[in-house]
Amino acid sequence: MPMILSTPLLSEPSFLSYARVGIVSTQRKKTAIFCSSHSLKDNGLQSGCVLHRKENLSRRFLLFVLVSSGLSPTLPSSGKTKSKNPYDEKRLLEQNKQRQKENNAPEDFPNFIREGFEVKVVTSEDYRKSDSGLIYRDYEVGKGDCPKAGQQVTFHYIGYNESGRRIDSTYLQGAPARIRMGTNAVVPGFEEGIRAMRPGGKRRIIIPPELGPPVGPSTFFSSKQFEVFDIELLSIQNCQRRTIAFYSDVVCN
16 A cells, blocks of 8 residues: 655726816815805805815715725635645646656656645655655665765665656666765765665665755756665775875775
């Protein structure tokens, strides 16, 4: 059975505000004409006219302020939080499987369900996960001791991306790779994966982004992705520093 490892309302345009200024000015003129047409002897009528004029101007001034400042009453609204759809995960999984098939990914290759920055790794139950987040599976354990800091290891490897495309291979280059342990010669996830191997062992490691290479414009990698490596550890050599006159180097036997 597969195992999943996780890591408004628009404000009115400005020209409409200018139009409302004209309306307010026009209404003021109309109100003044209406009042002057009546007899000023009637104090009651004159007071009512002035009161009506003030109330009308106050309402229109408030409306002008609301419109010109972009403020307007809003209706209550409700939004639904986007929830994960199992169908979407299934679709993304099938897409990843299809890409891996097109890229001739090896057997039992892990699947990756990527949705934005969130990624789920789907593997068989034979894989293990370390406390650091490194995922690995041993196909052959090998014999002897594991490499220690300062020792040199000789190994073959094949590197893949999430879609199962091969990105590098020492087999195709025709020569194995060599590094000294504890010198930061490779990414942290790769050194952690090879540190627990024995000569003759074969292991697949899945390196999460936090244990992978740095990303950015000045690096080869442009995005944070999982990387998969098939490693075959060939041998381990002891190393010692050699100094001749002013020259010093490290020799591994």
